[in-house]
Amino acid sequence: MFAAPWGFATAASSLASLPAMTGLEVAFAGRSNVGKSSLINALTGQNALARTSHTPGRTQDLIFFSAGGTLTFVDMPGYGYAAVGKDKVAAWTGLIHDFLRGRANLARVLVLIDARHGLKDTDKPVLDTLDRAAVSYQVVLTKVDETKKAALDDTVAAVAAALKKRPAAFPDLVLTSSRTGAGLPELRASLARLIAE
């Protein structure tokens, strides 16, 4: 599944321009710069698939990547701070929430949290939307290569405790690094089970 060549399918800047639904979709959500696009590249093994940047606000539309139609990854703009105007961020945020609560073939949302920072207030609205819409989501900690073990353990415990109160959240966190490849086999296996269901 992940070995198949992945390609860009389409970009959508509004609900009206969403592509037709084919197969299952997995969306990547998270604050600006958390590493969504990098994780898509790391999971697919195609480093130039999604555009990444040091500057928050790189991904500006919903971007659909697919491998043969069975599985589609949806890269999304980040929420929170971005190096673009407030109006643009507000428009993205509306689009993200509408998409997440209304897309019938959205099989799972990966909510990315920077392992150095943990869960922030800016993450909560998306978790609330997913819980209310009963869309299954899994929290993925990113950039674990930048953390020390003791601090990472504290973050994992705090995030896991917060997720216990959230009905649509998977209890298990995945700890990843797109830089070192840590956690990617587990995450791929988890997504493969989703397809097999």
Ligand code: GTP
């Ligand atoms: P927006 O599209 O702007 O919301 O950002 P994004 O969440 O798609 O983040 P992106 O993948 O563009 O990565 C942001 C920055 O984090 C880039 O400089 C990446 O190189 C860096 N980065 C991403 N993943 C990792 C990781 O696992 N470890 C480290 N150390 N840096 C990472």
Ligand code: MG
């Ligand atoms: Mg991006």
